[in-house]
Amino acid sequence: MAAVGGLECGPSSSRGFLEELPDDVLALVSAMISPQDVMRLSATCRKLRDACSADKLWLPHCERINCGIDCYSWRSGVESYRALYRFMISVRSLVGLWVHQNPELGNLVYVTWGFVSVVGVRIIPQELGPRGLDTGLLWAPVFEIIGHPDGSLALFLHGRENNKDFCYPGRFRQSSSEPNVLLLEAEPLPRQCSGPSRAPRSPNSPLSTETSEDSAGEECTKRPSKSLRVGGKEKNRNIPSERITFQHLGFGDRRRVLENLAPQIALQVPGLASGALFPRRNGKKQVQQLDLYQRDLAMLAERRERLSWMYRFGKLTSVMQDPELIIHGPSCEGVPSDYLLKHLCKPADEKESQPEDVPGAKFRSASFKGDGTSLADNGLSGMVDGWKKNSLARFVLDKMKSLIGKNGEESRVVASSTAAGGSSAQLKRLRLQEFLKQSKNVGLLLHATKLKLDFYRAWPIMHNNKQFALYKIPEQRPVEGRDYAGLWGGTFGWPPGKPSEDKPGRALFFLLLSYDESDEGRLLIATKILEGTHYVLHPNGSAMFTAKVDEFSSEPFPWETGRDGLPVDILNKYQGEGIANGYGFRYPGSKPGDLFVQGDGFLSFVWRESKVVLTMERLDLQGLLEIGERVPALPHVANFAYLTKSYSNVFAGSCGAPAITYGTLSPGSLVTPPATVRTSC
Numbered sequence: 001m002a003a004v005g006g007l008e009c010g011p012s013s014s015r016g017f018l019e020e021l022p023d024d025v026l027a028l029v030s031a032m033i034s035p036q037d038v039m040r041l042s043a044t045c046r047k048l049r050d051a052c053s054a055d056k057l058w059l060p061h062c063e064r065i066n067c068g069i070d071c072y073s074w075r076s077g078v079e080s081y082r083a084l085y086r087f088m089i090s091v092r093s094l095v096g097l098w099v100h101q102n103p104e105l106g107n108l109v110y111v112t113w114g115f116v117s118v119v120g121v122r123i124i125p126q127e128l129g130p131r132g133l134d135t136g137l138l139w140a141p142v143f144e145i146i147g148h149p150d151g152s153l154a155l156f157l158h159g160r161e162n163n164k165d166f167c168y169p170g171r172f173r174q175s176s177s178e179p180n181v182l183l184l185e186a187e188p189l190p191r192q193c194s195g196p197s198r199a200p201r202s203p204n205s206p207l208s209t210e211t212s213e214d215s216a217g218e219e220c221t222k223r224p225s226k227s228l229r230v231g232g233k234e235k236n237r238n239i240p241s242e243r244i245t246f247q248h249l250g251f252g253d254r255r256r257v258l259e260n261l262a263p264q265i266a267l268q269v270p271g272l273a274s275g276a277l278f279p280r281r282n283g284k285k286q287v288q289q290l291d292l293y294q295r296d297l298a299m300l301a302e303r304r305e306r307l308s309w310m311y312r313f314g315k316l317t318s319v320m321q322d323p324e325l326i327i328h329g330p331s332c333e334g335v336p337s338d339y340l341l342k343h344l345c346k347p348a349d350e351k352e353s354q355p356e357d358v359p360g361a362k363f364r365s366a367s368f369k370g371d372g373t374s375l376a377d378n379g380l381s382g383m384v385d386g387w388k389k390n391s392l393a394r395f396v397l398d399k400m401k402s403l404i405g406k407n408g409e410e411s412r413v414v415a416s417s418t419a420a421g422g423s424s425a426q427l428k429r430l431r432l433q434e435f436l437k438q439s440k441n442v443g444l445l446l447h448a449t450k451l452k453l454d455f456y457r458a459w460p461i462m463h464n465n466k467q468f469a470l471y472k473i474p475e476q477r478p479v480e481g482r483d484y485a486g487l488w489g490g491t492f493g494w495p496p497g498k499p500s501e502d503k504p505g506r507a508l509f510f511l512l513l514s515y516d517e518s519d520e521g522r523l524l525i526a527t528k529i530l531e532g533t534h535y536v537l538h539p540n541g542s543a544m545f546t547a548k549v550d551e552f553s554s555e556p557f558p559w560e561t562g563r564d565g566l567p568v569d570i571l572n573k574y575q576g577e578g579i580a581n582g583y584g585f586r587y588p589g590s591k592p593g594d595l596f597v598q599g600d601g602f603l604s605f606v607w608r609e610s611k612v613v614l615t616m617e618r619l620d621l622q623g624l625l626e627i628g629e630r631v632p633a634l635p636h637v638a639n640f641a642y643l644t645k646s647y648s649n650v651f652a653g654s655c656g657a658p659a660i661t662y663g664t665l666s667p668g669s670l671v672t673p674p675a676t677v678r679t680s681c
Helices: 011-019 023-031 035-042 045-052 055-064 071-077 080-094 213-220 251-265 285-314 338-343 348-354 360-369 379-389 391-404 406-419 424-436 619-628 637-639
Strands: 096-099 106-113 119-121 138-149 154-163 164-173 181-189 441-449 469-472 486-491 509-518 523-533 545-551 570-582 589-597 603-607 613-618
Touching: 023 055, 035 055, 055 071, 055 080, 071 080, 080 119, 080 138, 080 154, 096 441, 138 285, 138 637, 154 251, 154 441, 154 545, 164 251, 164 285, 164 545, 181 251, 251 338, 251 424, 251 441, 251 637, 338 424, 338 441, 348 613, 424 589, 441 589, 509 545, 545 589, 545 603, 570 603
Parallel strands: 164 441
Antiparallel strands: 096 106, 096 469, 106 119, 119 138, 138 154, 154 164, 181 441, 181 469, 486 509, 486 613, 509 523, 523 545, 545 570, 570 589, 589 603, 603 613
16 A cells, blocks of 8 residues: 555545544535535544534534525524524525515515524515615515524414414425425324424435434325225325325315314414514614623523423423423424314215216215225125226326326316216315325424526516415626615605605615516616505516617706705716506506616616606615514514515504595606505504
8 A cells, every 4th residue: 555755645644634633624624525524524433423522613614505694693592503503504695685475565585594494584565764774664474484502493473463473483494405495384293203393304414314204204195094095005095105295186175175284383472582583783882882781782692592492392381480380282283183183074064075966076075085995895896887987088187287286186186077977066075184184293494495486587476375385586686787676765865865845755676687688778776665655556577778888868857956955976877767657557668767876885776757856775684673663463464474465564553543634746647646654653
């Protein structure tokens, strides 16, 4: 065996060389390799396994995630930096902007970091007063995912009922490293699979060699239930033998399951847990800012510890301040399936689902007995022959399934059931029963997945509005050549941010500016994702304006002075088009305008004909939330995804009765609708 530098080369000598390295040197080496390679190294021997679990080795990997958090402060909430990395790598892809089409004035959820947690908060449509953005933003909690000391995950959905705040515990599952859709679902929870979610394994984080709980959960419910098998063999081909998932259920059944499940797992939030969800900033002296930050971290750590205890063991009493805790059963175990079967599938309905005078009822009844009785023993062999005649139709429908996915499969099942004398309503009820019978308990699930989405410019096209879902918006970062990309906030009127006597506040518009290439050159597109009005004028995802950044404008800016009476300094100006009334609500028109870039960092778009101006400034959303005000949330399921079609501000009701004012500003027939004045709750 060859020798280099007096050392014998080979697998055993290489391992011995690494074993002799000092811990500091090994930490430096491991910082230059991927976490996957660190885990492979830890599997070589016991000594390296212990060395690869050291904090100094995993700290650089935590900092490399570059999410702007204080890893040193978070270390007090977990067992090790390895556990912290496991948590951070599992949820970092959730951070960003998430939206839904309903209500049309905007449904914007921002996911950000808390304390060993990520929190999703909804930005409330609102107006700005005389102080502008200095007062922060109104927001309401939607969900949060906290990390247990070992790095496992716990989901809490937020909601409010009977003037009380509640948390609804569940599990989080991520089936893609870069999810673009968040689905709120219910899932069967076998006893051996219930409990907190472990950080899912992915190509980015192979941190565990044991089977993940999510895969174990799929394994536990992979086989069909007994009611689908006769004499140990599967006989009924109407219902698919694979696992029935939540998405196989009809929309009405999905809604009923969630609405019946959530109240049964609700945990009344103690006073401490209803406070801030992330550390706040302070614009005063640095010493005071640091002191406030440390106090917030201490409060958030205590809050997280209490929520973690509630998730694992049970409920807190509503009257106790200091925890003497009364256990009412583990909250993470979900709701017994029998309870949901009793309330969602009533015995009378079950009896009605299989009347004796319906053709094929006896056939289905025998197939689902599970007592080993054959079809021939029931005198139904002739009916079986009749079913064989439909083999060609089933073959065609099976091919359709492969083309259009699960909806095609559901159509096949419905068609086969209807051909046998059943109905789609009966099949849906049967499918719901089989979904609930797959396990003893049913729990709440937040499923992060990646779907193939089409985009109209920067807005995702949501074909299926019957999903309890949030969709992620890809946000362009400002770089050279794309200086104005990112999130901006704007108001109509000049000077910006100065309310008039007849209008005490101005509606705040959230605009996502992004660049796109077209035949006419580069375009800067301002997509509206939220407007602070009381009644919407244009649909969610509309382009408030587009500017041709390769075509300069010769139009002068209509005003000489700004908000402080100082001269307006215009650096650049571009031609473009601004939104205006068009053919119906869904098809707005456009009129010529110009985009002006000011020296103080503001952007202003002016409609040429009406001289109406929309002035924007770049938003630090995290900072605005930290100095903003928390308001009450909506009831559980609606708080996550408000699916009812609405053109008004449904979120303003959580802040009390809004004051309504009316404006007359009109950019090309654009009339400012009634607006909600920001009020304290």
